[in-house]
Structure formats: C-alpha cells, structure tokens
Amino acid sequence: MKEIASMHHVTFSYDTEEESSQIQIKALDDVSFTLYEGEWLAVVGHNGSGKSTLAKLLIGLLFPSTGEVNLFLEPLSDANLWETRSRMGIVFQNPDNQFVGSTVQDDVAFALENNGVPHEMMVKRVREALEQVKMSGYVNHEPHHLSGGQKQRVAIAGALALQPELLILDEATSMLDPQGREEVIEIVKKLRGEIGLTVVSITHDLEEVLLADRVLVMNEGKVLMMGTPQEIFQKGKELESIGLDLPFALRVSELLRESGVELQGNHMTEEELVNELWTFHFSK
Amino acid sequence: MLEKMIIGRYIPGTSIVHRLDPRSKLLFVFLFIIAVFLANNVASYAVLLGFTVFVIALARIKPYFLVNGLKPVLFLIIFTLLLHLFFTREGVILFEWKFIKIYEEGLRMGIFISIRFLVLVLITTVLTLTTSPISITDGLETLLNPFKKLKLPVHELALMMSISLRFIPTLMDETDKILKAQLARGSDLSTGSIKERIQAVIPLLVPLFVSAFKRAEDLAVAMEVRGYRGGEGRTRFRQLSWQKKDTAVLITFIVLVAVLAWVRK
Numbered sequence: 177m178k179e180i181a182s183m184h185h186v187t188f189s190y191d192t193e194e195e196s197s198q199i200q201i202k203a204l205d206d207v208s209f210t211l212y213e214g215e216w217l218a219v220v221g222h223n224g225s226g227k228s229t230l231a232k233l234l235i236g237l238l239f240p241s242t243g244e245v246n247l248f249l250e251p252l253s254d255a256n257l258w259e260t261r262s263r264m265g266i267v268f269q270n271p272d273n274q275f276v277g278s279t280v281q282d283d284v285a286f287a288l289e290n291n292g293v294p295h296e297m298m299v300k301r302v303r304e305a306l307e308q309v310k311m312s313g314y315v316n317h318e319p320h321h322l323s324g325g326q327k328q329r330v331a332i333a334g335a336l337a338l339q340p341e342l343l344i345l346d347e348a349t350s351m352l353d354p355q356g357r358e359e360v361i362e363i364v365k366k367l368r369g370e371i372g373l374t375v376v377s378i379t380h381d382l383e384e385v386l387l388a389d390r391v392l393v394m395n396e397g398k399v400l401m402m403g404t405p406q407e408i409f410q411k412g413k414e415l416e417s418i419g420l421d422l423p424f425a426l427r428v429s430e431l432l433r434e435s436g437v438e439l440q441g442n443h444m445t446e447e448e449l450v451n452e453l454w455t456f457h458f459s460k
Numbered sequence: 461m462l463e464k465m466i467i468g469r470y471i472p473g474t475s476i477v478h479r480l481d482p483r484s485k486l487l488f489v490f491l492f493i494i495a496v497f498l499a500n501n502v503a504s505y506a507v508l509l510g511f512t513v514f515v516i517a518l519a520r521i522k523p524y525f526l527v528n529g530l531k532p533v534l535f536l537i538i539f540t541l542l543l544h545l546f547f548t549r550e551g552v553i554l555f556e557w558k559f560i561k562i563y564e565e566g567l568r569m570g571i572f573i574s575i576r577f578l579v580l581v582l583i584t585t586v587l588t589l590t591t592s593p594i595s596i597t598d599g600l601e602t603l604l605n606p607f608k609k610l611k612l613p614v615h616e617l618a619l620m621m622s623i624s625l626r627f628i629p630t631l632m633d634e635t636d637k638i639l640k641a642q643l644a645r646g647s648d649l650s651t652g653s654i655k656e657r658i659q660a661v662i663p664l665l666v667p668l669f670v671s672a673f674k675r676a677e678d679l680a681v682a683m684e685v686r687g688y689r690g691g692e693g694r695t696r697f698r699q700l701s702w703q704k705k706d707t708a709v710l711i712t713f714i715v716l717v718a719v720l721a722w723v724r725k
Binding site for chain 1: 593594622623625626629630633674675678679681682683684685686687688689693694695696697698699
C-alpha cells in the first residue's frame, strides 16, 4: 500500500496571553498516524480536540512545533508547499465563505487558474468535475441561487478539477441540512468507487464515521484511539465520555440490552438493528 | 421603488448589444462620453438623441421599462432644466409673468444640457443592462492591462471587484437576518427622531461587520489552499473574443464623430 500522508510525533502549540504570563496551549500532542492510498480516514473529536488543527497542518496552513508532517512521502516545507497543495483538495465548513468565483464554473476553475492550467484543458476539466458531482446543469448559476449542499458539491468539484490524490473534508457537512448532507456524502462515496480517491473527513457526526475505513478519535490534542468503525464503537462508553454522540442504532441497541433484551452482535446501522429485531423471536 | 431601479442592473438577453465584447462596449461608452461634448446646436443634439434611441432599439430594451426605471434620474434632469430656465438671463425674453422671466438662451441651454445628461445616463444604463458585472470586470481588467507597467495593481483590483460583486447578495441576506433578529429583540428602526433611528442602526452594523471580517478571513484561507498566489503565472478561465461586430462598434463611433463634427456649428 502506498503512503499518502503521515504524521510523526507531531506537537503543535500556540501561545495565549493571559494578563502578563504567557501560557502555551497544546492543540496537538504527540500525534502519529499514516494514511494509505484509497483509504477513507475519519477524524472525530469534540470541539477543541485538535481535529481542525490537524487539518490545517495537513495542508500547510500551520507547521508543527515539533515532529514531522509527510505528504506524498515528502516532508511538508515552505519549498514544496504550493506543489503539494496542487495535489490535494480541501472543502471547508461554511459553504458561502469558500465560494470565490461569481458563478459555478468560475469557482471550479479558480484553482486551475491559480496553477496556470491552459485554457482548453481548463474548460475540459471544469466540465468533467461538474459532471462528477452532478452539477452540470448549474454551470452559470450564481452562488446565492444554490442550496448549501449544492455549494459544497461545487467546492468538491473545485477540488476534483485539480485531479487531486487526497481530498480533505473539514467538517464539510456540519452546516448542511440532512438532505444536503446526504447529497455530499453520496458524492464522496461515488467518487471513491470511481476514481479511488483518498479521503480524510474531519467530523463530529458519528453517522458519517460509519462510512470510513478507519477512524482516528482525538481528545484534548491526543490520539485517543484508532481503528475500524466497528472497533471504535465497541468502546461506546468511552466515546460518550468525551462528548461524542453515538449513532442512533447503536444507542438503541445498547439501551435495549440494558433493559434486558438479549440482542446478538453489534448494530452500526438502522438496517442491521431492524433486521435483528424482526427476526428476534425466530432465533429463540 | 427600489425594485424598479435599473441603474447598475443587468438583464440577461440575446440581442446584438448583449453579445458584444465587453471591451468594445466599455471603450465605446468611454469615448461616447467625451464625444457628447462636441454637440453644440440643434442638429448635433438631434444626432446624439437619435443615435441613443437607435442603440436602445438594438439592445431590445422596452422604452416603458427604461422610463420607469430611470424615474429618479428624470427628476434630476427636469430639475436641471428648470434651473437653466429660471437663472439664465441672456437673449430675448420669451415669457414674462410677475417675477418669472424666461429667456431664449435659458430655454436653449436648459434643453441642451438636459439632453446631454439624458443621453449619458441612457448610454451607460444600456451598458450595464446588457453586460453582466463579471464581463465588465473582465473587460476592465484587459483594457487596463497596459497600466500594469505603471505599477497599477490591475489584477488585484479586478479580483477585488469580482469578489465584492459575488458577496453583495450574501451580505444582503445577512443584513436581512440580523435585522429580523434585532427586531425580534425589540429594536425599533422605523420610529423616533433621526438621532434615535441612527442609533438603532448601530446594533445592525456591528454584527454585520464582525461577520464580514470572519467571512473575509475564511475566504482568504480558502483561496490560499486552492493555490492563489497573486496574478503572476495565472491563466484565465474567461476568455474574451474580439469579433468583427466589435470592430464595427468602433467604426460606428468614428462615423458618429464625423457626423457630429459636420453638423455642429
């Protein structure tokens, strides 16, 4: 498996001035992980757990205080920053504040313009990227005529136009309504199937986590645990203690067990739970 | 009233004026504004007015729509006319009633200045009605390109303009939201003395500014991670294409100036 990104003992701290004394706050404390090609890694944690700082370090908006951030097998530095950024895309939280162009196609072309892509190629890439996110019918639309979910899909298209090897979703669905969230997640799932995109999604929505291959749980700047969603949700109590909401199905099945219903196995999705419940009396 | 205002608004369409390159339109309007001052007699003003009507017809803008939209400007024009009528005291007296005296020169000057004003407003309105703000920005950027040598930050200015245009509706929505939120908290914007009303606007402006700065910061980060490093080495997605009809526009201008020079005193 090819490595896409990795962090080695990364610590990041920033200074806050309180009255006269300077206090150093560690946003990240000895974080290490490796991300492989084609993988979907979910980073979860409560507000202030350091997960956004982690995203900023990955795209070089911040540099670690100690430790090393590697992208595409090379340490990230001022020298290769722009070249590295052109190989990855990031979608932020607020759909409005990352829409640079005046129309959908201008926005998708923005990163291409910045990287000096020739015009003919640009037109082709913009068209393809909009097809991939199913926004071809909105080429000339202005941002205020789009829904939040549509704007985020345009943002994804903007990243895809660069043909990135890594897509980072920094709480990209947290400001969307359930329908918009569904749209965005569908697109990301589809893209992974089609072009084998590597995805890092930073989120506090544990439903989204279920789609990931691996999960990194952050708490107070440290890596609390890392594993497959199944492994992580085994430790439901621990997740709840750091302020994360478990998926609905998992909570129901746990509450049922507490009240004496002897369920078999674990239920990540509603479907699994429903299947177990309606066959419950047969298996006795 | 505000919905009817058409100054600065863009109405999409497919007329020949709509399809012209923004550069030729901008250049034409700029030159036309200078040429308007060539007119100095009845014939030359008639040429100007006739030409303007011709352009409006070419752009397929409904006269009714234009008159309705320009009402506030029409008041200003009528006001100018009246000023000239009453305060120019030259030539033969045409009309006298108590203290009001209208002189021939006053009437002539009043009508000429009004036509000049009207023609300027109409032509620039046709420009904005038929050219999208983005195209105007593109056109300006290319036209101003030579001034880069004089260290004029052309690309940056154009980008600033297009981002401002992009954020106008967003900030309007935001203003509306804040307004409703403050109304719900009992703020009162529509009654009281002028001083009280101005004070009531402050709780509206402060959150608006705070959020605008937050947006600006987010946008700057989003632009940076998408590889924005200023105008150097950048390619352009929007391409302008100068066609025969654009050259025709400039030739039309030369013909217009020739006609004006011929008919003027």
